[in-house]
Amino acid sequence: MKFLAGLVVLIAIIGAIVLPQIFYIVDETQLAIVTRFGEPRVSITxxxxxxxxxxxxxxxxxxxxxxxxxxxxxSLLTEDKKRLVIDVYARARIVDPLLFFKTVNSEAQATSRAIDIIGSELRREIALDTQIEVILETREGIMNRVRDSVTPKLLDFGIQTVDVRIKRADFPDTIADSVYARMQAERQRIADRERAEGFERDAEVRANVDRQAAIIRAEAERDAQIIRGEGEAEAVRIFAESLGQDPEFYAFQRSLQAYKVFLPENGTTFVLPADSSLFQFLQTPGGIGQFDVPQVSAESTESTGSEVALELLAANYLAGKLDVGANELTLVRTNATEWSDASLGCPRPDMAYPQAVTPGFEITFEHEGGNYAVHSNGDASYMTSCQ
Structure with missing residues (x-):
């Protein structure tokens, strides 16, 4: 038994040594060649x-x-004598292992020879184009031409070229900063041009709008002047017609307006020429009819110049209503007051009055034992009495 066991072990050892020398395996990812004393004999694909x-x-x-x-x-030179840093790689496969072994022997040697060939062809192609063309336009064409040029040369080594690609085409570090500065300057120039065109367009639009606004304002002012002139002409016409109807009343009205302007609240003294017509309507003869001076009682307060004119008008208004002479009336008092509407405190049932506070005066007169009040607005243009 021991002999048999030893024999089995011996056979196993011999098999482990001899079988690998007789049989070999080539898998799907491999190519192989068989050499005899270093000389290639057969290729296995x-x-x-x-x-x-x-x-x-x-x-x-x-x-x-x-x-x-x-x-x-x-770093390669372009047609315009500028340098570009080119990073390239190629993809290829071994199609003839026997030729591959005879020419380059190993993959490391094949890589070195292939890189030299690719670099030479790439240098020649890069020299045919300018720097900007390589970066922007002709990169694809360069890769295709290099691939076509390299393919027959690598086939001499049993290698079939699949593709040649440029990974990077960039400026050298020594000039990259200046190139970037030029690019920034170019972009800045374009931005400044766009901005200037925008400002120009803005100025054109603003000038056009200002011109149109000036035209509109001028036309509006012209129309306003025309309307204002037509209104003033119509006012002058109406005024002239009114003046023609009663010139004496017009003179009287203008005198009242003058009294209102220059007669102060507090009494004062005026020195006028003897022939002045300023107070012609405050005198007994002349003017519109007779303005009699009412009597003043001890109860009345001292009146200012403007109130004198008001009291004279109120006396003549009340004398007309009572059908008596103004000199038969006795002035009792003159009070400034306000009414809640334009009726001056004496509303008529058949009239509607604006509801607005109306300042004016209440002038009280005494006649034959009775008191009579005349209500007037501020400028004495309207008077009424509740009696």
Missing amino acids: SPGLYVKTPFVETVRYFEKRILIFDAPPD
């Missing part, structure tokens, strides 16, 4: 289990999947 001569032949494996050949960033 399909996955499976294969047999080789033990201890004489060896197997080299290569990546069947896509390889990335990533070139370091390089």
